[in-house]
Amino acid sequence: MKTDSDFVVPGGQVQTSAPEVMGRIERRWEGLRERVEAKLQTLKGVDRRQESRLLDQAAKAGTVAKRVTWLRKAADSVTGSAAPLAACRKGCSHCCYIAVMISRAEALVIAKETGAPMNPLAGKYTMANVDEDSESYKAATQEAFGKPCTFLKDDVCGIYSSRPLQCRLLLNMDEDALLCQLVEGSTINVPYLNTQEHHVDSVVILGAHQDYDDIRNWFPMTEQQ
């Protein structure tokens, strides 16, 4: 007999909000908070001092590029212990079809490391006073919905070692990607690892007033892609 996990579609496939699709999502949320909490309990003893040290290094770094490097290490230290418990796997690309907000500082580092042509005119948002309910956040989210990230190749990140902080920090703590799937006209809650504080620290260290934009606007698709 098929289970709800058997209905997970490939990344980028936008489903209609048909009753069977929404029913699977509702069923998944039954007891999900408790299941995720139980998983996270196993991480309670994890030493977070390494993360603090790395964030301190980032804050003290003399150049923006060095700050980004330290912030990447800090992000990897946050998610390293949780990753084996998450649903995220190589080849799963649902989160590469949603907005990935990055700062100009991060975009410049990615451009330098990867050689990808950067659009200097992007950067129409700032993170100062932005939260998930703000109009600009919603606009960016809607614009990117269902569009592949410029760097996605055959469902795999083509710039893995240079991938943005947001990509490093996004971990779905469920057992599969059912809730990561895109559903037309619906915002589906995903039980992501709570990295909010870390995000805020990163924004502060890089500068909340600098330009931010979705990765697709910093790095538009070229004809070769």
Ligand code: SF4
């Ligand atoms: S940078 Fe890589 S991981 Fe992040 S959205 Fe793009 S393809 Fe996915």
